[in-house]
Amino acid sequence: MTFVSHQGRAEVIESDICIIGSGITAAVIAEKLAEERETRIVVVEAGDDTVPLADRAAHRGRFVAYGESPWGRDHIDGMTADGIQSRSMQVGGLAMHWGGVTPRFSPEDFRVKSLFGVGHDWPVTYEELDPFYDEAERRIGVAGEQGPPELDPRSGPFPMPPLPLTYNLDLLKRWTDSAGIAMWSQPSAKNSVAYGGRAVCCRNDTCAPVCPVGAKYSPDFTWNALRASRRVELVPRTLVRRLVVEDGSNRIARAEAVRRDRGGANGSRVDFRARTFVVAAGYAWSPHLLLLSRSERFPNGIANRSGMVGKYMTGHRNVFAFVKLPLRLYPGMNEQHSLVTKQFMRPAKLDRYVRHDLRVWESNVGRRPRLRGDDGAVLLGDELMADWRRRSAEGTARVRAYYDVIPDRESALTLNESAKNAYGDPQPKLTFRDSPESLALRAHTEESIKALFQRMARAGNGEILRSGVDDFQDHPAGGCRMGDDPASSVVDSHGRAHDHENLFVVGAPTSVSGGCANATLTFLAVALRQAAEIGREWGIGNRESKGTGNRDQ
Amino acid sequence: MAAATASPPRRPPNATILDALGDAVLPAELGADGVSRAVVEFQRWMDGYRPGAEANHGYGTGKIEHLPADPRPRWRSQLAALDADARRNGPSFSALPRDRRQALVRAALQNERGDALPNPLLARHVALALLAHFYDSPAATDLCYDAQIGRQQCRPLAAQRQQPVALGRKGR
Numbered sequence: 001m002t003f004v005s006h007q008g009r010a011e012v013i014e015s016d017i018c019i020i021g022s023g024i025t026a027a028v029i030a031e032k033l034a035e036e037r038e039t040r041i042v043v044v045e046a047g048d049d050t051v052p053l054a055d056r057a058a059h060r061g062r063f064v065a066y067g068e069s070p071w072g073r074d075h076i077d078g079m080t081a082d083g084i085q086s087r088s089m090q091v092g093g094l095a096m097h098w099g100g101v102t103p104r105f106s107p108e109d110f111r112v113k114s115l116f117g118v119g120h121d122w123p124v125t126y127e128e129l130d131p132f133y134d135e136a137e138r139r140i141g142v143a144g145e146q147g148p149p150e151l152d153p154r155s156g157p158f159p160m161p162p163l164p165l166t167y168n169l170d171l172l173k174r175w176t177d178s179a180g181i182a183m184w185s186q187p188s189a190k191n192s193v194a195y196g197g198r199a200v201c202c203r204n205d206t207c208a209p210v211c212p213v214g215a216k217y218s219p220d221f222t223w224n225a226l227r228a229s230r231r232v233e234l235v236p237r238t239l240v241r242r243l244v245v246e247d248g249s250n251r252i253a254r255a256e257a258v259r260r261d262r263g264g265a266n267g268s269r270v271d272f273r274a275r276t277f278v279v280a281a282g283y284a285w286s287p288h289l290l291l292l293s294r295s296e297r298f299p300n301g302i303a304n305r306s307g308m309v310g311k312y313m314t315g316h317r318n319v320f321a322f323v324k325l326p327l328r329l330y331p332g333m334n335e336q337h338s339l340v341t342k343q344f345m346r347p348a349k350l351d352r353y354v355r356h357d358l359r360v361w362e363s364n365v366g367r368r369p370r371l372r373g374d375d376g377a378v379l380l381g382d383e384l385m386a387d388w389r390r391r392s393a394e395g396t397a398r399v400r401a402y403y404d405v406i407p408d409r410e411s412a413l414t415l416n417e418s419a420k421n422a423y424g425d426p427q428p429k430l431t432f433r434d435s436p437e438s439l440a441l442r443a444h445t446e447e448s449i450k451a452l453f454q455r456m457a458r459a460g461n462g463e464i465l466r467s468g469v470d471d472f473q474d475h476p477a478g479g480c481r482m483g484d485d486p487a488s489s490v491v492d493s494h495g496r497a498h499d500h501e502n503l504f505v506v507g508a509p510t511s512v513s514g515g516c517a518n519a520t521l522t523f524l525a526v527a528l529r530q531a532a533e534i535g536r537e538w539g540i541g542n543r544e545s546k547g548t549g550n551r552d553q
Numbered sequence: 554m555a556a557a558t559a560s561p562p563r564r565p566p567n568a569t570i571l572d573a574l575g576d577a578v579l580p581a582e583l584g585a586d587g588v589s590r591a592v593v594e595f596q597r598w599m600d601g602y603r604p605g606a607e608a609n610h611g612y613g614t615g616k617i618e619h620l621p622a623d624p625r626p627r628w629r630s631q632l633a634a635l636d637a638d639a640r641r642n643g644p645s646f647s648a649l650p651r652d653r654r655q656a657l658v659r660a661a662l663q664n665e666r667g668d669a670l671p672n673p674l675l676a677r678h679v680a681l682a683l684l685a686h687f688y689d690s691p692a693a694t695d696l697c698y699d700a701q702i703g704r705q706q707c708r709p710l711a712a713q714r715q716q717p718v719a720l721g722r723k724g725r
Contacts (some may be wrong), residue, residue: 062606064705065598066620066674069607075617084615097612166713192710202707209611213707330717332694332704369688369697371681372668378659381651384684385580388697472613 011259011270013235015042016538018255018274020240020289021281022047023093025507027219028139028524029280029531034231037538041232043223044257044272046239047090048073050220057212060204070210071096076239076260078421081413083430084284085476091236092219093282095520099208099336100189100216102142102521104133106345107153108355109404109515109522116353118437119406122512123484123493129525130155136524137187140217141195144187151182151342160192163201166333168362172397173339175325176360179459183339183360187521189217196221207336237261238270241425242293243277243302245500252277252302252503258423267423278495278534279480279505280527283313286509287413287479288428290490303480303497303505308490310413312481313432314514315473319356319449320400322365325462329395331364344401344452345516354445356403357517358452363398366465367391396465399456401449404516405473406438413479432473475519477511482526495530506530564596567632571596571683573647574635577654578684580696595686599625602674621674628679635661635680695720 005012017033019026022045030041051059051072059070074096075087088094107126112119134156137144145162146152162185165173169185176183190201190211201215214221226232237260246253255277258267279286287310291301301309339360347355369388373379379387416429434442446469457464483489486498491510497503507527508519515522565571575592576585583591604623610616638657639646646654658680665681673689676682687693691704700717 062601063609066602066606067608067672068603068620069609075610080615086612087610087615087617094612099612164711164714167716170714201710203710203713204707205705209609330698330700330702332691332702333717334713369670369693370668371662371665371670371684378662378665380578380655380658380684382580382582384688385582385697388688392697474613 009269011268012273013042013270014273015040015233016274017041017276017278017534018272019043019278019280020255021045021093021279021285022091022219022223022234022236023280023282024095024098024140024219024520025282025523025527026278026280027092027222028136029278029506029527029534030226030232031139031222032135032528032531033535034226036540037535038540039535039538042272042274043232043234044238044240044255045091045234045236046079046260047076047236049236050074050090050092050096053214053220056210056214060206060210060212063210064206076421079239079427081284081288081428081430082416082419083432084428085472085474091223091234096218096220097209098218098520100211101518102137102140102144102187102189103340103342103357103517104154104187104525105515105517105519105522106342108346109513109517112353112355112404112406112513116350116355118353118441119404119435120512123482123489124526124529126153129522129529132525132528133521135528136521139222139528140189140524141191141198142187142189142521143192145185147184147340147342148182151346152184158187160195163188163190163192163334163337165339166337166362168329168331168333168395169337169339169360171327171329171395172325172360172362175327175397175460176339176341176456179456181341181343181358181456183341183358186338186340186359188337191215203334205332205335235270239267239423240272240289241423243279243289243503244293245295245298245302250500252500265422276502276504276534276537279503279509280507283476283479283508283511284413284428284430286505288415290480290505291413291415291428292425303490303499303503305499306487306489308481308488310479311409311411312407312478312512313411313413313430313473313476314405314407314478314511315432315476316402316404316514316516316519317473318400318402318470319446319453319467320398320470321450321453321457321467322363322465323397323399323453323457323460323462324366324465325395325397325457325460327395327460328393329362329397331362331367331396333362335362337361342517352444353441354403354448355516356401356445356449358399358401361398361400363396365396365398367396397462399453401452402474402516402518403445403449404514405432406435406441407478407513408433408435408438411435411478430476432476473514475514477508477514477519477523480505480509481512482510483512493529494533495527496533504530504534506534565629567629567636568596569647570632570636570645571679573649573654574632574658574680575683577651577658578680579687582696591687591690591692592683594690595683598673598686599628624674624676624682628682631661631679
């Protein structure tokens, strides 16, 4: 499929499309391109292959028993960053650890400037993304419930029926109904029926960090299928260190990389040559690579004529509470499954901007066994169990709302010259920062959400046990934001770099804002739309175009 | 916590003291067999521990951390200390009546801060580790709620719609 040669001391691997990174975004676009186009695809991954599905039950056992990492060598010493969300540099990337939660953004997320006068609009609308949301749901396999259409617009059905509500969630739904909040089963990339050749969820309840039966989608399933069919060549343990621009043009000529498993401590040099390069290395390593690719001709890195590479890093913050309720709940039925609503993502009219999602879970907070009774005496034997039973007569709900943070331009990823990896490359440093208008809205937003939680507690004759704000920005994105104006963005809405016609950046880093819901499915929908443009240069193949999820249906 | 392996645990030299400790701190409603089973599970869990193994580093942190040093030597010393305390005024710890064993354990735990049961690996006293290990088990949750919840165990998805059924006498 690919052509391998040695030019001088460097190994050279040639292909039509070179994809850098093997996370969930890379997996779905590689699959789409391999199915729809006659093209040679090489995928380069810095990390190792991941733990095979057959070994995951045993690894999970040790995670549950001792808290051991279930993922083995899923990171590279020295490859990290201040402010990074997680360490997962392996085939499959961060989505080997994910919880499989897959809501869509709401239409408003893409038009906050037009509708509410804050932040920035995306150069793509929800309506344009809708078919790609459908495709993403089909490819990874999403079990979901259609919410009220006015809150949850979508043109197609979910590929799988929803995960059923647990007995606990059913009781909690009656509670939220009584508070005037319409909630439904959280869409999830977990099998409610056999799908994609993978098993049905059996409630092991360790979806994050590891599903032992493969009911939760993870990108390794797609890579296994693509590698087995020889439709894609995946090169693991190979770190791309820089992209090099062709002399006399703005086209990317090659990706210079090092094979970490050859050539001793310094690794072995390998160059990847391709007609098209796709950077699919997530929110941190994508802008990092562009900045690392600086040269005399491009002293600020490539694709960075606007100075926007690494800027506008984005995400969402959350407000949470634990609510004591006079309900007999049974913690442990399926703790990672939840109710969700978009009611507060789709406000009709606002005096002052505030938008957020809302989720509700069962919880055992305030219901755990304890060593001391109310009088401070140590409890042993039957006393301890009796105390636990008494405090478990009522239930606790966990509630959480993500609200969107409008990123500042200087919410940024930069090169940290004082922290270098084994090859001498500076590592990224991430500093998330609210824009001034977001800062001005913060107290109002958080107080509005806490007031909602209070109202919910009252509606259920309950009380707030505790509440708080997690200050970090979740589901980070940005750094290579998309836009129509080359002066204020890095790529266009199809992911093509304004400065380099054969360079694409896809998925999370191209996000304009973090929205107010888990963002992975949106990253995938954006990336699949971008893949359509990437593939345009090649002929349409004869292969079936159904996605991993449908192949075994 | 679920046991990581199913191999029978080896009986350490102080197994009798550990049995007596289990009888003192675990709920009597478990019955002798239930207490014995919980102690065996705790012993098996201790035997399977790998000090310094890489800890799970889930979403939300870039830090790589490792599991703590082996607590077993300290716990063995504490079992021996319980026995020595008992022998100061009479028979061995194992030979003491339950209420007197409980009194010795209460004295040993009196200075524990807070009321939460810790991660058993971080328990400073073996009695606390045994309690924490048992109360973190799916069986303990089922017993508390008198319901077959089966927390963190593979269960049919569709069954989650129904209220968990009561344990009944046999289930205990």
